[in-house]
Amino acid sequence: METIKLTIDNKVVEVAKGTTVLKAAKEAGIHIPTLCYLHLHDLNIENKPAGCRICVVEIEGRRNLAPSCVTECLEGMVVSTHNIRVLNARKTVLELILSDHPTDCLICAKNGNCELQTMAQEFGIRKIHYEGEQSTYREDTSPAIIRDIDKCIMCRRCEMMCNEVQTVGVLSAVNRGFMSVVAPAFERNLDHSECTYCGQCVAVCPTGALTEVDHTNNIIRALADPTKTVIVQTAPAVRAALGEEFGMEPGNLVTGKMAAALRRLGFNYVFDTDFAADLTIMEEGTELLDRLGRYLGGDTTVPLPMLTSCCPGWVSFFEHQFPEMRDIPSTARSPQQMFGAIAKTYFADKIGVKREDLVVVSIMPCLAKKYECQRDEFSTNGNPDVDFSISTRELAHLIKQSNIDFDSLPDEDFDNPLGESTGAAVIFGTTGGVIEAACRTAYEVHTGKKLEKIDFMELRGMEYIREATIDFNGLPIKIGIAHGLGNARKLLQDIKDGKSEFHAIEIMACPGGCIGGGGQPLHHGDSSIIKARQKAIYREDAGKTIRKSHENPFIVKLYEEFLGKPLSEKSHHLLHTHYFDKSKDVTVE
């Protein structure tokens, strides 16, 4: 490896050729502030438009200050990261950004969690020396995401996520100069675009320009209504991240404290989406075996590979971008919706509450779930199966508002019957988890044998596209995994071109899977947090006594008492869905 020697702040540094000044400084323990720059190292995502100019440094012999995020180190370079010229320039840049930014931080959704606010605080800004016009733009509220462009600093991180990582292509910088904004085509609102609501734009937005639609007040109201029975389900990835909102180290599992907090918030029953994840495996796994059986029996019309369907961002993606392939994904509803459907039928009957009087709340690491639960096909007579979906962040707010000292809560269990789950369900929270869970059940159902090794290590990891062949007792099953919609697109294109040899593919819209979801505590560019959450998920799985979905006793009971068997008529009605061609939704006015 060719290396280069340079001096940064009087310190001689040796770095690999091609290293930027910003990274070289970091290696030398010098933290140059950045705003538009974003590097999610473990996910191989980098945004460096050199737009904000906060990271400028002085390089000896150069007339102008240089943005360190895009300036490559050269042999013998002498860099100063904090002399008076640099500090003045940096402060001026920040003041100029602030001069076109609202200062109503106290009532901003990102208050206390805003990178611009933090920087203003660190820089000790007490006065903005530039007064002038402020740009204004209409607020855009969609079912999941709010765009408040007045708070946008044009860092272009959202654009990079939407276009390069997710290849959804909804957001672009439009117009020019002072009038420029990041917007969908023709400046339509998000709900008139191909937005999947994956929320990755929200996850990287440094300010309050992109936030989620907040339903916490709806939940407070529902909990206060004596005529309602309010139940809650929590997705697997939430327990691996919620602790971060209370200052815990990333990777802390707070399953028990979370259940305790939800009970103290006043939910009548504290249930687990994991239960529904086990149910999903029963349906989806059976569907996979059914398709494979028919295919191996000589039926060439069977749609293969089967794609997973538990991720609503992914569902929207193929409905918009690959509608002609919408018969390929499993028809199984997502765990959130399976939970809602079972709660408002089976469980409502069990406790003798009318569907209208039962409020189902979901806690999700996801923003697309807010949209999913509002889809027409998931309601009966206008009453949705899941009434409100809130993010991990919103749950943290709810807990803090309710005077609950999260740290000191005891570990409590979920309620039954919809709170019991297996290790297979927990791993739904990470990339590779759904397909591993499906393999655990499908293998045993197909072969009639007990799995010797429950852990399918070959399906785990963080590489964007992974493949493995699982031996189903002499029958080789080819599995594909993709996370991040851009990678999903690659596998989809292969299927379209007839080049795919997979039998089943797991797809999750967010990089890392749900642990990296758009509703999770903000990582602020530190992707090691997402890795830590992944480890926590596998730890939770390993610690479970039951680790295969079909062995969940309450799932067995649900089939005995109510559903019959997987893919039964009742299952089809309650647990499966169909997809739409949404490509026509975006047309000329």
Place this chain on the structure above:
Amino acid sequence: MAIIKLSESKLNELRDVCKSFNNDKGELINVLHKAQGIFGYLPAEVQEVIAKELSISVAHVYGVVTFYSFFTMLPKGEHPVSICLGTACYVRGAEKVIDEFKRILNIGVGETTPDGKFSLACLRCVGACGLAPVVLVGEKVYGRVAPDGVKDIVAEYAK
């Protein structure tokens, strides 16, 4: 906005243009240039076709269209009015002429009257500086235009 129906033959012409640039996304600006030549403006449907042909997002196409002032999403009027803002015309009072057109037609620069008759645009130097300030209506050139002459020019076409 009214429903815009673009003729199939023009759309095919547009697809041929994209093809002539090998459907290369790097040629977006050239394609847009030609497209505006074909349609006179760049309505949403045209941008959607271009996005599809060049395999880029519509948002990106729209971003480029809105960045360059040359590109317009508004159809030009039956009689496009252009006022020269070159140095000579400018110092001889072109600005006041524009203001008068704006007042009489009740539209801004870059806009089209609701009846589709007139559109208003500015340009830089038509090479007739001796006639400054210069106004073009379609292909016809009007020289030494004073603000009080504007109403007569408009009247000529208003029938």
